[in-house]
Amino acid sequence: MTYWPDPIPRRLDYPAVSVGELLTAVCRRFADQVVIEDGAEEVTFAQLLAESSALAHALHADGLGPGDTVLLHLPNGRDYVVAYTGVQLAGAAVSPANPLHPVDGLRHQIQESRAVAVLSHPDHVESALRAAEGTAVRRVVTTAGSAAAPAAQDPPDVLSLADYAAGQPTEPPAPKATSEDIAHLAFTGGTTGVSKGVRVLNRNVIANVTQAVAWRGGYAIDLASGELELRSFGRDDTGLQAGRGVSVVAGPMYHAQALINTLFMITAGARIVIMGRFDPDVMLGLIESKRATYLNGSPTMWHALLACPSARTRDLTSVQVVSSGAAPIDLETMKALRSVFPSAMLNEGWGLTEGTCLVAASPAFHGARRKLGSVGQPVPDTTLEVRAPDGTVLGPNEHGELWVRGPQVSDGYLGHDELTAEQFVGGWLRTGDIGCVDEEGFVFISDRLKDMLIYKGYNVYPRELEELIVQYPGVDGAAVVGRPDAAAGQLPVAFVVAKPGAEIDPVQLQAFVAERVLPYKKLREVHVIDKLPSSAAGKILKAELRKQL
Known part of the structure; x- marks a missing residue:
């Protein structure tokens, strides 16, 4: 019998609105409450709606709306929320980008997403300008710094968000996007490993x-x-x-x-x-x-x-x-x-x-x-x-x-x-x-399907081994990948990080795991390293570990 937490329905009703329409309703519902704290600065829902509306009108004046993509090349901060909300109110799609992306990778995302505008940060806008050269981008705007996203340097001669939205109405524009328009072009390696934009409607x-x-x-x-x-x-x-x-x-x-x-x-x-x-x-x-x-x-x-x-x-x-x-x-x-x-x-x-x-x-x-x-x-x-x-x-x-x-x-x-x-x-x-x-x-x-190892025809799941490894005294983190082997297919290899002050004996750790798994799942190697490579989102970059093998 399938468990279900009553009285939550198994089927929900979904508003037939755009993200911009939802955010407008949310901001009006909680208008006087604070929605963002960024250092000492507080932004109410009403202020968020006003600032985002001005940005939306500026985008419309630039000819942007449904079917267009705006690259959000920003670190976390109050302006990220304003920029995201403004683009949604305009009915365009956002394509979030890592502000530390190398120029070549950023250019790839601009080209793949077909972005026509970029909202960037003073410390990262130089990369955005270089990446946008020769692409469809016709507008680059830079936000201001904040406590969460301080600007360490003055931006080049690029239009600021404040100037871009100056004089625009602070009431949201009439909705233009439909439920079937793209809201996010979110880039991921996904299930194929190829960086591409996901059409999130x-x-x-x-x-x-x-x-x-x-x-x-x-x-x-x-x-x-x-x-x-x-x-x-x-x-x-x-x-x-x-x-x-x-x-x-x-x-x-x-x-x-x-x-x-x-x-x-x-x-x-x-x-x-x-x-x-x-x-x-x-x-x-x-x-x-x-x-x-x-x-x-x-x-x-x-x-x-x-x-x-x-x-x-x-x-x-x-x-x-x-x-x-x-x-x-x-x-x-x-x-x-x-x-x-x-x-x-x-x-x-x-x-x-x-x-x-x-x-x-x-x-x-x-x-x-x-x-x-x-x-x-x-x-x-x-x-x-x-x-x-x-x-x-x-x-x-x-x-x-x-x-x-x-x-x-x-x-x-x-x-x-x-x-x-x-x-x-x-x-x-x-x-x-x-x-x-x-x-x-x-x-x-x-x-992950792509992380599963096959040893002599047997499936070996790294997560099972990683769960065991972190139970060993002194282990702070672990990742298991496969080393290609002509005879066996793939050999399970562990990369392990020790807790501060702890020492890990690879041979003893291998024995610890071997006592608790079937023979074909045993670790063939253990490498103690200082830190597991991870993405900004917290995913262990196993491809980097495989390269080390």
Whole structure:
């Protein structure tokens, strides 16, 4: 019997609006409340709507609207939220870009996304200008600095956001985008490893935000009257109360996980505290001083927080939800988080950019059931099947590739029809993740399809080995990859990071793992390194480790 947390409906109603229309309604609903804290600066919902509206009108005056793409080449900061909201009010699509992207990579994204405008930051705009040369970009605008995103240098002679939007109306323009227009062109290596833009439509974003508000806050989004109503489903044990949440944003908003979670929190009327460059002690201080209630991050971030001495001395009891995503989290880290955040529900979620963001998670209700090692259940209106390589649907607890269908599944890859046809099949998305679903509907992720090793014909899942390795005394983190071998296929090799002051004997660690796994899963090598390479979003870069082999 599939478990489901009553009274959350399995089917939701989704407003037939654009992201810009939703944000307009949200800003009007919570007008006088603070939505952004960036250092000492506070921005209310009404101020956000006014600034974003002026930007939207400026974009319209430049001839931009539905069908056009604006590159957001910005670090986290109050202007990121203003820029994102302004582009959505204009009906154009945003293509979030890492501000530290090398020029060649940035040019690739500009060309692939067909961007015609770039919103950049004073410290990064030189790269944007160089990358835009010879492309379709006809407008580059630079934001100002802020406490979270300070400007260390004066920008070149580029139009500022303040001047660009000066004199424009501060009421939102009439909606131009439809549900079928692109809202996000989010770039990802995804299931194929090729960097490409995912066509995330307005209806996909609206669906995923609606699912998140229901699954993590217990509310339905109702815009039938033209005004926003967050209608409670009747749960009184949720970790997020409408209009009262506080979240410290540390993950990069150019990544789908942080962007969609920030959008979800804003829709629920939460206050977003934006920190600058990630510093675990600074983040812990903000959590304590701002009485944060909801945290979202990746295992890399949690490891850094747990390693910080002040994690055991600060008052962190205000936190009601700790949500982890972007990469699998090991059980030892989950246990440690319980001691640091004693009042919090610990939720691991799972999703991917091709699915807008959220696909499965534990509901953020204190009374909801959870299972250790599970990423929860598919969110409302989401169907998940486990399939064998030949497409056969497998039964409970059988491992295979996870296929997903739901309103948040995106429209494919821009300009890559063949890749789209391979990954989006008959309304289903092939996720490239390997896992199983138990008889109660709880989802367990084994590994990425491309990370799975084959040793003498046997499947070896790195995550299983990584879970064991981090139980060994002194291990702070681990990643397992395959070394090509002519006779065996691939040999499991571990890269391990030691805790401060600890020493790890590779031979003893190999023996520890060998005692706990079948012979074909044994580690053939252990390399102790200072740090595991990771992306800004917190994903371990296993390709970098494979290069070392």
